[in-house]
Amino acid sequence: MRLHSLTLRNFRGVKDRTVRLPALGTTVVVGDNEVGKSSLVEAFGLIFDLPDDSKSTRIRDIQPVGQDVAPEVTAELTLGGRELTYTKRWLKNRSTELAVVEADGRRTAWTGREAHNEAERLFHEYVDPVLWQTLMVSQGQSLVLPTPADAEPLITAVTAESGTPVDGASMPLVSAVEHEYLRYWTRGGRATGDYAKSEKAVAAAELQAAQALKAMEEVQQDIRRAERLTLDLADVDGRLGDHLTTVEEVRERKQATDEILLRRDTVRSKAETARARLVNHTRTREERERLFDEVERFTKIDAELAERRTDADTVAKAAAETVQAAEAALAEVIELKDLRRTDVQDAERRVSQLVDQAELERLVGQQTELIDVRARIVTAAAILDKIKVDDGLFAALEDARAAVVEARAALAAGVPEVVVRRLGAEPVELSGKGVEAGTKRMPKELGFDETAELLVSGELVVGVPGQVEVTVRAGGEAATLRSRVDDAVRREKELLKKAGVKDVAAAREQLRKADTASAELQEARRTEKSLTSAGDPGERIAVLTARLGIGAEDEGEQSGSKQAAVEGVPGQMSLFEEFASPLDTLFDDFELPAPPPDDLTGAQRQLDDARTELAGVERLLTEAEFAAAQARKAADEDRSEAQQARARSEIAGERLAAAVEALAAARKVLDDEAVAAAETDATAEVEAVLEELTAVQEQADAAGADQVAGELADALAVATRMQGERDTLRDALRTTEGRLEQSGRDGMATRRDVAELELAAIRSEHESLHRRAEAARRVYETLGRHRAAAQTKYSEPLQTRIEALGRGVYGPSFKIWLDDDLAVAERELDGVRLPIEALSTGAQEQLAIITRLAISHLVSTGDGSVPVIFDDALGWSDKARLRDMGALLGRAGDHGQVIILTCMPDRYEYVPKATFIKLDG
């Protein structure tokens, strides 16, 4: 098909426009938005699709808005070698006209519905709808990659070119094969549907059959077990029967020997009796001998013990004497010790007296000193009482003095100072009040050349009588200053009076004296305190004199001399007077072994000697006490031994008497000779019976009587064991038979047979399914393989064409792969292979355009070729690609009709040899 011209009237925004298109080559139709580029494509579609009486909204949509006009389209085109002129008007004054000029120049015309039908028929005859849809790219569709597999002209072209017939006819077979395959297999190649179910069924049936078989095998094992048990049981029964016969034989033998044994028992019991009697007689003899022994032994013991008793008594007596001697010696030592202790006490008393005397002397000295000190305290206290000045008063005095001076100074400064000097002969009289002349008194008169310097706080009258009188009056503050001075002076005077001194200097003197007296007083008090620190010496002296009162005689003259020393101390005097009375008769009775030494050292030495003496005596006493205790202990032991000896001797006597009595009693019953005779008789009897027993035993041994019982017991034990064995077997057999009975009731064999039958059936079914599934797979795979190979082969021409075009744009490394639908699936550039979806938008669009051009090229030679129409493409390509794509689009025009609609003509400025048609609004 070639499109020659299109005329649109009252079509959307287009009032009337005809566009003529070159039959070959690339045409670029340029127009701004909304001028009706797309309407051209739309109009071409509508004229073939819809009859003039169509009520389709597509028709309503093309009528210009608000205009009651009829949209009209005229197309001129070549179709299958015929020239067609086809006009159609819709809505108003509807009409369809078709004029066809055959290749041979014949001309035919149709109108109305006939025209529409004829046009439609021709269009469908010569335009493959898939190819048409593939190569006509409407606005916004330029990115969509074409899938042209069903485009007949393309298939014809590639078939012609590849030599491989495209087997469209076998498609029903292909789907039948696939359908068959999918009955048994998933696309992933796993078993499915009935086939998969049958696999499971086989497994289940196998399990069931195995279980049934196992159960039946168990039954058979039970049968074999029961058979074996039956045999074993028969065997045991046989052996048991034999054995019971043996038992009977033994039992009979035993009955025969039992008589001998009975006899033996009788003899044995006789022997027992004889033996017992013998034992009895022997015991009597032995008892008699024992009595003899006892009498003899006790006699001997009695003599020994009597002797021992005498000895013990002697020893005890000697010990008692020793005790007496030791106690006498002890008493002597105790007496001596008492004497020595008295000596020590005397010496101690003497030492004590001498110490007390020395102490008394020291205390009397101390007391004298105390009296002196106390006198000093009285004196100093008297001095202090007289002095009225103290530190506070003195300070006040000093302050008052200072205040006077200060007030005076203030007065001097604040009042006129008048200097009056007598120069002449005339007397100068001075009077007034509140006048001061420093330390001096103001003179009533001034002598010649005498000067008075005066401070006037009140009024001063200087007069030279008869000549002149000058009155000086202090004004202002003078009175106040004056009164302050007076106050200060008054205060000072009061303080001086209080201190009892004439001035401050005297006060200072008084204060110094007070300090001296105070120091003296303090020192005396401290001395007093140290003297009385151990208590009042008076009390101590009283105690000591009381204690020494016994020896007052010796101190008589001393106490006399001391009287003066303690004079003046109240209460002391009378004490000493009391002790002064002589009491010398008190110690007259004492005869002292040595005159008591007067000195302390001698007395001390005498005490030490006395103590040494006492210690010696005490040691002696300890020894004597020990000796006495030892003697007492020894005496006690000896006495106790003597008592024991006496007791034992008495017991021995009693036992001897008893033994003698017992012997006598025994003899009275049976005399010694009879005892011996009885024993001899019994011995003989025993020997006789034993002989008889031996004979019987020989008889028993000969008959094997003793073994028979054992044999019988053993045989019976064996029988019992065998019976047990038989019972066990019988029980086992019964159990097994019971189980078998149950198995029989359960029909185990039938169950096994049924299970095996079912398994066989299911297996056979499965095998049949398996064969069919395998066949289906084989067919599916084989056919698939061949189809894939054919596919590859016939996609080759298109692939080659696309790659040839693409290399013009992308260079020599450009490669592509097509899928089953002949759509581009992958692209390789510079060795990088990518799926189409992974490419950039621009690259995708370019590839889509290249593919269309390639298809167009392939089909260009046949009758079925159609124009390639791009409505607004290459919107995503950069400048460099635009140039290459432009060259491609230009070349495409060499083989067919390429129509490009665009509002961006610069995108196509690189298309060589293109015809540009500009549409105006």
Added chain:
Amino acid sequence: MDDSITFLHSSDWQLGMLRRFLGPDGQARWGQARLDAVARIGEVAEQTGAAFVVVTGDVFEHNQVERQTILRACEALKRIPVPVVLLPGNHDALEPGSLWTSSQWQAHAPDHVTVLTDTTPIEILPGVEVVGAPWRSRRPTSDPAAAAYTDLEPAPPGTTRILLVHGQLTSLSGGMSEVPPIDQPALEAAVATKKVQYVGLGDRHSTTKVTDRIWFSGTQEVTTPEETDPGNVLKVTVSQSAIDVEPIRVGAWHMVDHRVELFDEESLKALEDWFAELPDKERTYVRLAGDGSLSLPLLSRLDTMIDVQGEAFASVEKWAKFWTVRPAPDAADLDALQLSGPARAAMEELRQALAGGDESAGAALSLMHRLARDAG
């Protein structure tokens, strides 16, 4: 033959037997047929005036058959109006757990039925003794028949004695038996010395005469196609001096092996005709052995035929062991399908694989052929 006696001899009822090849429906009907045949023995007894019936072993398929089988067997036995003597065989040996000692059997066994549990002769009628050797184990260690006659004195004058035994004969087993066979010369000697007047044998399913007085009765109803003359009961009329044995058919089923060679439409047609001529189709099992090769259309026609016949017959089976019919697709077959391109190529590949001996390619080729034909 004043003192002659007539009785029926049967064996190997094997009640409870299952046949894999019959399918559930065929199995049920065949099972019933085996019981019907037992009942028919009763009818024959009535018709022939037989005094009693002996069954020489394998009355039941197992000792552990299901209860239903025992109860139905008892019902069938009740329909035999004369005394019946049963001998335990190898299938229903008198072993521990034996059916014969089970409460199920003992509770339901009809009174006129005697089971031989030892080798003591029993006088079933005045002047007629029956003695048998019941199997006591499935695997006896010695001649399973010997015990019944070894110590036997010759029958008293005027007494006819019938020996019932079960097992293979040396002459017939070919020495392949797992269990010791019956000593045939000893058996014949027992007959010769007049210890017994007739020996009823069991175990062999085909009616077989060993000597005039020694017979296998065979099974009452066929169990495999290999059996040569099954489905009979023996009517035996015996006296000291004479013997007359007559097989009477009681079975209703057929089991047939058929061997065919298939190579063209003709041979297929011949098979079809053979099927058509067989009687009692619903009671017939056919086991087909086949050889040859068929074109794909003929092969699918064969399959269809076997399927169809399988519905009419009790069962029709290809005998897998002896079935070697192969598809032989020729170019004409394929051309007829008018395939082109990859489909044609695929089919060609399969055809060549088959020609090269790839068996599974045959199935694939047949399938593809069918699909192509149906799709076309």
